[in-house]
Structures are given as C-alpha cells and as structure tokens.
Amino acid sequence: MSALTRRGFLGAGAGGTVAALTTVGPAYAGAPDTAGETGRAVGAPPAVTVTSDDVRYGDLTARGYNGRFVGKPDSVRIVHTTEQVTAAVAEAVRDGARIAVRSGGHCLDGLVDDGQVRMLLDVSEMDAVYFDEERQAFAVEAGAQLGHVYRTLYLDWGVTIPGGTCPTVGVGGHVQGGGYGALCRQYGAVVDHLYGVEVVVVDGAGKARAVIATSDVDDPHRDLWWAHTGGGGGNFGVVTKYWFRTPGATGDPAGLLPRPPGALLKASVSWKWSDLTEEAFTRIVRNHGQWHTDNDGDGGPYASLNSVLLLHNAALGTVGLNVQVDGTLANAADLVDDYIGAVTVGVDVAHTRTRATGPWLKETLKNPYETGAYDRSKSKGAYLRRAYSEDQIAALYRRLSDPGYDGHASVLLYTYGGRANVPAPADTAMPQRDSVLKANFITYWADPADDARHVDWMRGLYKETYAATGGVPVIDGDSDGSYINYPDTDLKDPEWNASGTPWQTLYYKDNYPRLQRIKGEWDPGNVFHHALSITY
Numbered sequence: 001m002s003a004l005t006r007r008g009f010l011g012a013g014a015g016g017t018v019a020a021l022t023t024v025g026p027a028y029a030g031a032p033d034t035a036g037e038t039g040r041a042v043g044a045p046p047a048v049t050v051t052s053d054d055v056r057y058g059d060l061t062a063r064g065y066n067g068r069f070v071g072k073p074d075s076v077r078i079v080h081t082t083e084q085v086t087a088a089v090a091e092a093v094r095d096g097a098r099i100a101v102r103s104g105g106h107c108l109d110g111l112v113d114d115g116q117v118r119m120l121l122d123v124s125e126m127d128a129v130y131f132d133e134e135r136q137a138f139a140v141e142a143g144a145q146l147g148h149v150y151r152t153l154y155l156d157w158g159v160t161i162p163g164g165t166c167p168t169v170g171v172g173g174h175v176q177g178g179g180y181g182a183l184c185r186q187y188g189a190v191v192d193h194l195y196g197v198e199v200v201v202v203d204g205a206g207k208a209r210a211v212i213a214t215s216d217v218d219d220p221h222r223d224l225w226w227a228h229t230g231g232g233g234g235n236f237g238v239v240t241k242y243w244f245r246t247p248g249a250t251g252d253p254a255g256l257l258p259r260p261p262g263a264l265l266k267a268s269v270s271w272k273w274s275d276l277t278e279e280a281f282t283r284i285v286r287n288h289g290q291w292h293t294d295n296d297g298d299g300g301p302y303a304s305l306n307s308v309l310l311l312h313n314a315a316l317g318t319v320g321l322n323v324q325v326d327g328t329l330a331n332a333a334d335l336v337d338d339y340i341g342a343v344t345v346g347v348d349v350a351h352t353r354t355r356a357t358g359p360w361l362k363e364t365l366k367n368p369y370e371t372g373a374y375d376r377s378k379s380k381g382a383y384l385r386r387a388y389s390e391d392q393i394a395a396l397y398r399r400l401s402d403p404g405y406d407g408h409a410s411v412l413l414y415t416y417g418g419r420a421n422v423p424a425p426a427d428t429a430m431p432q433r434d435s436v437l438k439a440n441f442i443t444y445w446a447d448p449a450d451d452a453r454h455v456d457w458m459r460g461l462y463k464e465t466y467a468a469t470g471g472v473p474v475i476d477g478d479s480d481g482s483y484i485n486y487p488d489t490d491l492k493d494p495e496w497n498a499s500g501t502p503w504q505t506l507y508y509k510d511n512y513p514r515l516q517r518i519k520g521e522w523d524p525g526n527v528f529h530h531a532l533s534i535t536y
Contacts, residue, residue: 044080044081044084045080045125046080046084047077047078047079047080047084047087047088048077048078049075049076049077049078050075050076050077050078051074051075051076052072052074056076057076060076060078060120060122061073061076061113061120063102063105064102064105064106064107064112064113065105065106065107065108065375065377066107066108066109066110066113066375066376066377067375067376067377067448068110068376068377068378068448068451069109069110069112069113069114070113071100071112071113071114071115071117071120072115073099073100073117073118073119073120074097074118074119075118075119075120076119076120076122077119077120077121077122078122078124078125079121079122079123079125079126080125080126081126082198082200082210082240082241083210085121085123085126085200085210085238085240086200086208086209086210087208088119088121089121089200089202089208089238090208091119092118092119093202093206093208093527097118097119098114098116098117098118098119099117099118099119099120099121100112100113100114100117100119100120100121100234100530101120101121101123101172101233101234101238102120102121102122102123102124103123103124103142103143103170103171103172103173104124104143104145104146104168104169104170104171104172104173104174105124105170106166106168106169106170106173106174107173107487108377108379108442108485108486108487108488109379109487109488109489109531109532110489110531111233111234111487111530111531111532112530114530114531121238122143123141123142123143123170123172123238123240124143124170125143126141126142126143126144126240126241127141127143127144127145127148128140128141128144129141129144129148129149129152129153131156131157131253132243135195135196135214135243135245136245136250136256137195137196137243137244137245137256138153138157138159138243138244138245138253138256138257139241139242139243140171140241140242140243140244141240141241142170142171142172142238142239142240142241142242143170143171143172144170144171145167145168145169145170145171146163146164146166146167146168146169146170146171146174147167147168147364147365148167149161149163149171150163150167150361150364150365151361151365153257154260154360154361155361157253157254157257158254158259159253159254159256159257159258159259159260160183160257160258160259160260161179161190161193161244161257161258162179162180162181162182162183162184162186162187162188162189162190162192162193162258163175163179163180163181163190164179164180164181165181165182165306165364165367166367167364167365167367171242172233172239173233173485174190174485175190175191175194175228175239175242176228176230176231176232176233176239177230177232177233177430177483177484177485178190178191178229178230178428178429178430178483178484178485179191179485180414180416180420180438181306182306182324182364183258183260183304183306184306184415184416184418184419184420185302185303185304185305185306185415185416185417185418185419185420186258186303186304186418186419187258187419188418188419188420188422188423189230189420189428189430191228191229191230191428191429191430192246192247192419192420192423192428193244193245193246193247193257193258194215194225194228194229194242194243194244195214195215195243195244195245196212196213196214196215196225196242196243197212197213197214197224197225197228197239197241197242197243198210198211198212198239198240198241198242199211199213199224199228199236199237199238199239199240199522200237200238200240201224201236201237201522201523202237202523202525202527202528203524204524204525206525210240211224211237213225213228214243215247223514223517223518223521224236224518224522226428226429226514226518227429227515227518227519227522228429229428229429229430230428230429230430230431230484230511231429231484231508231511231515231518231534232484232485232487232507232532232533232534234528234529234530234533235515235519235523235528235529235533235534236518236519236522236523236528237522237523237528238528244257245257246258260360260361260364261304261326261327261328261329261360262327262328262359262360263326263327263328263357263358263359263360263363264324264325264326264327264357264358264359264360264363264364265324265325265326265327265332265333265336265355265356265357266322266323266324266355266356266357266358266363267322267323267324267336267340267353267354267355267356268320268321268322268323268353268354268355269320269321269340269343269344269351269352269353270318270319270320270321270351270352270353271284271318271319271320271347271349271350271351272317272318272350273312273314273316273317273318273319273401274317275349275350276319276349276401277349278394278397278401280347280348280349281319281393281396281397281401282390282393282394282397283345283346283347284309284319284321284343284344284347285309285311285387285388285393285396285413286387286388286390286393287342287343287344287345287346287347288309288321288343288387288413289384289386289387289388289413289436289437290387291339291342291343292384292387292415292416292417292436292437293386293387293436295417296417296418296421296436297417297418298418298419298421298422299418299419301331301335302325302335302339303418303419304325304326304329305323305324305325305335305339305415306323306324306325306415307321307322307323307324307339307414307415308321308322308412308413308414308415309321309343309412309413310322310410310412311396311400311410311411311412311413312400312408312409312410313399313400313401313402313405313407313408313409313410313443314400314401314402314403314405315405315406315407315408315409316408316409316410321340321343323336323339323340324363327357327358327360332357333355336355340353371444373446374408374444374445374446375444375446376444376445376446376447376448376451376454377442377443377444377445378442378443378454378455378458378459379440379441379442379443379458379486379488380440380441380442380458380462380482380486380488380490381438381439381440381441381482381483381485381486381488382438382439382441382466382473382479382481382482382483383416383432383435383437383438383439383473383479383480383481383482383483384413384416384435384436384437384438384439384473384478384479384480385434385435385436385477385478385479385480386436386477386478388465389468389478391467391468392465392466395461395464395465395467396411396461396465398464399457399460399461399464400461405457406445407443407444407445407454407457408443408444408445409442409443409444409457409458409461410440410441410442410443411439411440411441411461411465412439412440412441412442413437413438413439414437414438414439414440415437416435416436416437416438417435417436417437420433421433421434421435425509425510425511426510426511426514429508429511429514429515430484431508431509431510431511432480432481432483432509434480435480438483440486441458441461441462441465442458443457443458459490459496462490462496463496466479469499470497470498470499470500470501471496471497471498471499472491472496472497472499472501472506473506474499474501474506475501475505475506475509480509481505481506481507481509482506482507483507484507484508484532487532489531489532491503491506491507492531492532503532504534507532512534515534516534516535516536517536519534519535519536520536
C-alpha cells in the first residue's frame with residue numbers, strides 16, 4: 001500500500017514552524033516580562049545544547065518533514081521555557097549567529113533547514129496544555145503537537161480547536177499560518193479562536209524580551225496578536241505560547257471553545273486508475289467542485305462536513321474521496337450518502353465504498369502523516385473560489401494520468417468555506433475568506449538523485465493548471481492566492497510566476513501593508529527572516 005493511500009485524510013492545514021532568523025546587534029540586556037507564566041517554568045530542565053559530535057544531532061537535524069532539506073547548524077538548542085528561548089535568542093544576537101525555530105517539523109519548504117542557519121532552536125519540549133485562570137483561556141505552548149492538544153482539551157474539558165487532521169503537526173507554525181482542518185466549516189479557522197500569543201522579540205537596541213499580545217481592543221500590543229492570525233511564522237519573533245478562547249465566550253472553561261461531536265461517521269470512495277476514463281475523471285472533479293461552490297454557506301445540514309478529494313496520480317493507482325460528518329446526527333448516513341451521490345453522479349465507473357462510525361477522538365488521532373521511504377517532496381497550494389474549469393481539469397488529468405511519471409503525486413482538494421468564510425478579510429492576517437476549497441499539490445519520491453526531475457514535474461503540473469493566469473492562482477473570481485502554510489519559494493521566481501502578481505499578494509492580499517508596518521514596529525532590525533518572510 002502506498003504512503004499516500006495509507007495516510008487517508010492526510011494533514012489538512014499541515015505546516016510546521018516556519019521561523020528562520022538572522023540575528024545581529026548588541027548583547028541581551030534584560031529578562032522576559034512573563035516570568036512564572038509558562039506551564040513548565042517551575043522545575044523545568046535546563047536548556048540543552050547539542051553539537052555535531054553528539055549522538056542526538058542526527059535525529060534533531062533530520063526530523064524535518066521534507067527530506068530534501070537537512071540543515072547543518074553548529075548546534076541545536078533544546079528549550080523548555082520562555083526564559084530559555086529568550087536567552088537563546090539573546091545569545092544569537094550577541095554572536096551574530098543565524099537561527100531557525102522548529103516546532104513539529106512539518107515545514108514543506110526549506111525555510112527552517114537552511115544551510116545558513118547556525119543555531120536550530122527546538123521548542124518541541126515546550127508542549128504544555130492547560131487552562132489559564134487569569135486569562136480565562138486555554139494556554140498551549142508552541143511545541144505541542146495537534147494530537148496532544150486535541151487529546152488534552154477534549155479529555156479534560158470536552159472542547160477542541162478546529163485544527164488540522166495530522167496529529168503530529170506542531171501548533172507553533174500551524175497557528176501562525178492561519179490553521180484549518182476537519183471542523184473549519186462548522187467552527188472557522190484556528191486563528192478565529194486565538195485570544196493571545198507570547199512572542200520573544202528583539203527591539204531596535206538588540207534587546208530580547210518576551211511580550212504577550214491579545215485580541216483585547218485596548219491592548220497596546222494588539223497589532224502583534226493580529227499579525228499572528230495568519231501572517232506566517234518567522235516574521236516577528238519566536239512564538240512560545242498561544243491562548244485560545246472563542247470570541248464572546250465566557251464562564252465555564254467547557255464553554256470557551258468549540259465542542260466536537262461525540263462520534264464521526266467516515267466514508268470513502270475509491271476508483272482505480274485502470275478503470276478511469278478522462279470523462280469519468282472530469283465529472284468527478286467537476287461534481288466535487290460544483291457541490292462545494294453551491295454549498296458554501298455557514299450553518300445548514302452540512303455544517304459538520306469535511307472531505308478531501310484525493311486526486312492521486314496513476315503511479316499510486318487510485319483516485320479517492322474521503323468524507324466525514326457528525327456521527328451523532330440522526331441523518332448522518334443520509335447526509336454522507338447524498339454527498340457521495342452528488343460527487344459520483346454520472347460517473348459510470350466501478351468503485352469501492354466503505355463507511356464506519358467511531359468516537360471523535362479515536363478517529364481524529366488516526367492519521368500520522370507518515371511518508372515512509374518517500375520522504376522527499378515538492379508542494380504547492382491554492383485557494384479555490386469556485387470549481388476548476390474544464391481546461392484546468394484537463395491539465396490535471398493529462399499530468400496525473402501520465403504512465404511515465406513514477407513519483408507519488410496528488411492534488412488534494414480539501415473542504416473549506418462555511419464559518420471559515422464569516423470573518424472579513426481584514427479581521428485576521430489570513431485574508432482568504434470566501435473560498436470553497438483549499439488545494440495542496442504535492443509529490444513524493446525516495447532518491448535524492450531524482451530531485452530535479454520530480455521538482456520540475458510538479459512545477460509543470462501547477463503551471464499548466466494555472467496556465468491562463470501566469471502559472472499561479474491569481475486573485476480573481478476563480479482563485480484567491482495561496483496558503484502560507486504551504487510555502488512555495490517558486491512564487492518569487494518570474495520563471496514560475498509570470499502573472500505580475502507579487503508572491504506577497506498571493507499569500508496576504510491587501511493585508512500585506514499592515515503586516516509590513518507591524519514588522520517595522522516589532523522587528524525594526526529585520527532580525528527574523530527567511531526566504532518567504534515579510535519585509536518593510
């Protein structure tokens with residue numbers, strides 16, 4: 001069974017900590033202003049420095065998701081508290097050493113594992129999840145993985161955040177990029193529930209300190225909070241902690257965040273490539289896109305729907321559809337059957353189907369997002385405001401059906417819309433608020449010698465899909481740019497982005513000027529930067 005087939009729903013919203021920085025300036029001259037507020041502050045282990053002669057070095061530098069990128073820092077700093085993060089940043093400032101930050105390690109491009117990085121700051125041990133009585137919000141440290149967050153919030157309080165379906169993704173980068181997942185149609189994006197953030201920043205004098213910024217209208221740091229609601233990692237500082245509370249929620253902690261369903265009804269449909277015709281493939285993609293275009297509103301019977309159309313390539317052998325709804329609904333089975341019926345109508349090709357109901361937490365923690373030996377990848381993203389055109393579907397079919405391509409490639413069309421489209425584009429830094437689907441283009445392979453061939457293949461697929469708009473999903477009636485948690489440095493290259501639309505606009509749209517102003521205020525020395533970082 002292939003790696004992609006094993007992953008099922010895959011990792012909606014997957015995106016690790018994207019936080020690379022170059023540090024310059026005078027020595028650290030102060031302590032964080034949040035001492036005592038971290039979940040591990042009392043009795044925490046000291047920071048650990050691992051160098052290349054340490055047996056742990058290989059594990060720590062090669063645990064990134066994309067095997068194409070493996071850094072060779074002088075050291076890896078394992079930190080446990082905000083104070084230790086602040087001290088590490090201060091040390092890097094003093095020494096003029098470039099550092100990068102790793103949380104879950106799911107960054108899809110080389111923004112963290114960069115050859116120029118000299119200190120890799122590993123925050124994965126900072127994984128506390130608890131209720132903060134003072135702030136009346138749930139505190140989650142930046143190294144916590146989504147599965148741990150879901151399990152703790154659910155078992156202790158019966159609540160959750162609407163994050164991605166890959167339980168091993170770290171919240172550090174996932175949240176900063178906006179975050180979405182299986183519950184987003186019903187409850188919105190992750191950042192729609194972000195109340196506050198703790199960030200280690202460096203001022204114009206080179207002083208490192210920890211700052212807390214919240215959504216409170218009278219918070220003088222509110223702009224810094226807003227920048228972390230989709231502005232992407234590695235732009236303003238090192239995030240050490242988040243606080244989550246649904247806007248307007250008060251009272252008992254069990255009512256401060258969304259409550260997931262007690263059970264999920266999951267179903268799948270699979271077609272063999274050997275049975276598919278171009279007509280059948282076209283109808284599947286068209287039906288799927290049209291259903292989401294027609295059912296984009298907030299609420300209604302399909303509020304709990306999550307699905308992904310898995311357009312695997314011929315080498316993987318199948319095209320599939322995975323769907324889930326609230327399994328406690330009396331008509332859950334009918335909803336799933338009707339949805340699958342709408343996607344498969346007119347598709348006269350044999351297919352297999354499965355359907356089962358299980359507890360929410362058990363089902364949510366099932367997908368580890370493992371790739372096995374196929375650990376090298378190239379990915380791209382897009383927001384769809386409506387179904388793909390006939391020309392775009394033809395391009396997808398032409399490339400994915402190619403019997404000569406041996407990579408494990410997919411175009412994954414994830415459910416979006418619903419409540420995720422309720423906020424205005426400027427309410428959060430993530431401006432895409434009227435799309436119906438998110439697309440993740442990705443291919444995997446095993447042999448480093450084949451890197452160039454597979455990267456070029458993916459570039460060609462994307463360029464052909466968006467041939468009418470310069471090779472990228474320009475912001476128009478059909479597309480709405482791309483998702484910063486699917487980082488793609490090709491968007492900076494005029495060879496692959498001939499649209500005339502800057503890459504910053506594709507990710508941030510009209511929010512980019514405000515992000516630039518915040519960057520100038522909170523990182524005046526441009527200490528924090530990487531290949532896709534905000535500049536001013």
